[in-house]
Amino acid sequence: xxxxxxxxxxxxxxxxAGGAEAQVSVKLGVLNDRSGTYADLSGEGxxxxxxMAVEDFxxxxxxxxxxxxxxxxxxxxxxxxxxxxxxxDQDGVDVILDVPTSSVALAINQITREKNxxxxxxxxxxxxxxxxxxxxxxxxxxYDTWALAxxxxxxxxxxxxxxxxxxxxxxxxxxxxxxxxxAVVEKSGGKVLGTVRHPFPGSDFSSFLLQAQSSxxxxxxxxxxxxxxxxxxxxxxxFGITQAxxxxxxxLVFITDVNAxxxxxxxxxxxxxxxxxxxxxxxxxxAKRFAEKSGGKMPTMVQAGVYAGTLHYLKAVEALKDKDSxxxxxxxxxxPTDDPLFGKGQVRADGRKIHDMxxxxxxxxxxxxxxxxxxxxxxxxxxxxxxxPLDQGECPLVKG
Numbered sequence: 001x002x003x004x005x006x007x008x009x010x011x012x013x014x015x016x017a018g019g020a021e022a023q024v025s026v027k028l029g030v031l032n033d034r035s036g037t038y039a040d041l042s043g044e045g046x047x048x049x050x051x052m053a054v055e056d057f058x059x060x061x062x063x064x065x066x067x068x069x070x071x072x073x074x075x076x077x078x079x080x081x082x083x084x085x086x087x088x089d090q091d092g093v094d095v096i097l098d099v100p101t102s103s104v105a106l107a108i109n110q111i112t113r114e115k116n117x118x119x120x121x122x123x124x125x126x127x128x129x130x131x132x133x134x135x136x137x138x139x140x141x142x143y144d145t146w147a148l149a150x151x152x153x154x155x156x157x158x159x160x161x162x163x164x165x166x167x168x169x170x171x172x173x174x175x176x177x178x179x180x181x182x183a184v185v186e187k188s189g190g191k192v193l194g195t196v197r198h199p200f201p202g203s204d205f206s207s208f209l210l211q212a213q214s215s216x217x218x219x220x221x222x223x224x225x226x227x228x229x230x231x232x233x234x235x236x237x238x239f240g241i242t243q244a245x246x247x248x249x250x251x252l253v254f255i256t257d258v259n260a261x262x263x264x265x266x267x268x269x270x271x272x273x274x275x276x277x278x279x280x281x282x283x284x285x286x287a288k289r290f291a292e293k294s295g296g297k298m299p300t301m302v303q304a305g306v307y308a309g310t311l312h313y314l315k316a317v318e319a320l321k322d323k324d325s326x327x328x329x330x331x332x333x334x335x336p337t338d339d340p341l342f343g344k345g346q347v348r349a350d351g352r353k354i355h356d357m358x359x360x361x362x363x364x365x366x367x368x369x370x371x372x373x374x375x376x377x378x379x380x381x382x383x384x385x386x387x388x389p390l391d392q393g394e395c396p397l398v399k400g
Contacts, residue, residue, distance in 0.1 A: 031070070127393070134393070142302060219248075222250050274357050
């Protein structure tokens with residue numbers, strides 16, 4: 001009996017002396033499109049990215065047990081909301097990651113706030129996530145409609161594209177991208193000749209493209225993404241729109257879109273991204289490992305954002321030895337961000353993650369040296385200029 005008490009006492013002394021690390025268990029839910037128009041740019045690749053972040057962080061060695069679950073929201077806010085509620089209420093999920101499709105993301109943003117959990121968004125674009133609908137529980141990591149408009153929109157106007165017609169996906173993301181790009185075009189001295197909205201997701205863009213063509217606008221702004229952008233560009237080529245002198249502005253183009261289109265069709269497209277696999281030695285090393293796990297595909301900026309966001313979350317949990325949502329969010333905003341894919345940055349008071357953005361042009365077929373060698377860097381947009389100024393988003397969390 002005496003020996004048993006001594007052993008127990010010894011164990012307790014070891015525990016409080018730090019001889020045994022207290023365990024924190026966290027459950028991450030990757031929620032995205034796994035079967036539809038955004039599956040290539042997010043999908044299983046985002047799950048792979050989250051797993052890589054946990055492995056690279058060596059979470060288990062640091063006393064953090066991590067479980068990752070995933071689900072398909074099918075780009076539908078009601079389905080995404082039901083999954084989020086079940087994850088939070090019944091399945092013990094602490095953090096939801098990714099969530100492309102802004103209408104779904106805005107719903108998850110609200111539910112996460114109600115449940116006092118954490119939402120690290122990488123996939124959705126609507127700048128409203130850090131604007132009027134900002135939440136103390138949400139971090140918006142990778143890009144947004146303001147950054148896309150600021151990059152591609154201003155570059156096209158400067159290059160002489162001063163009249164625009166918009167082809168817009170008819171839901172929250174498309175509306176936000178159209179709104180933010182129109183503001184940039186008009187501020188830069190350009191003029192908008194018209195807009196047309198197409199169903200999401202769409203397949204036949206011919207009538208919308210003909211309206212854009214007949215407008216005579218120098219630039220046709222594609223305020224859509226994924227499969228919708230791919231089909232719009234393919235059908236524009238079939239109509240000979242670019243050959244006739246009008247330019248297409250892909251306002252949200254992913255490397256998976258360029259891969260699907262091929263360089264022959266995509267060459268010359270100007271686009272804004274926050275990550276490219278071939279930027280530097282660190283991005284190349286990550287991309288090589290990612291490709292080995294993803295059947296040879298290179299990571300998109302959305303998947304890179306899931307990796308980096310997961311890493312920053314785990315750093316905050318490690319620093320606190322706690323997963324309390326309010327404490328972790330405060331720590332994520334207090335600690336500078338630093339990861340191999342986005343470099344150094346910060347999470348602002350409104351939840352916006354700040355880092356450089358890049359303006360790329362898609363290479364001509366003869367300029368490419370091999371598979372996935374698709375972009376040439378046109379300009380780096382410094383972090384301080386890449387995103388909407390903190391005082392202009394009307395976020396209630398920002399003290400006036």
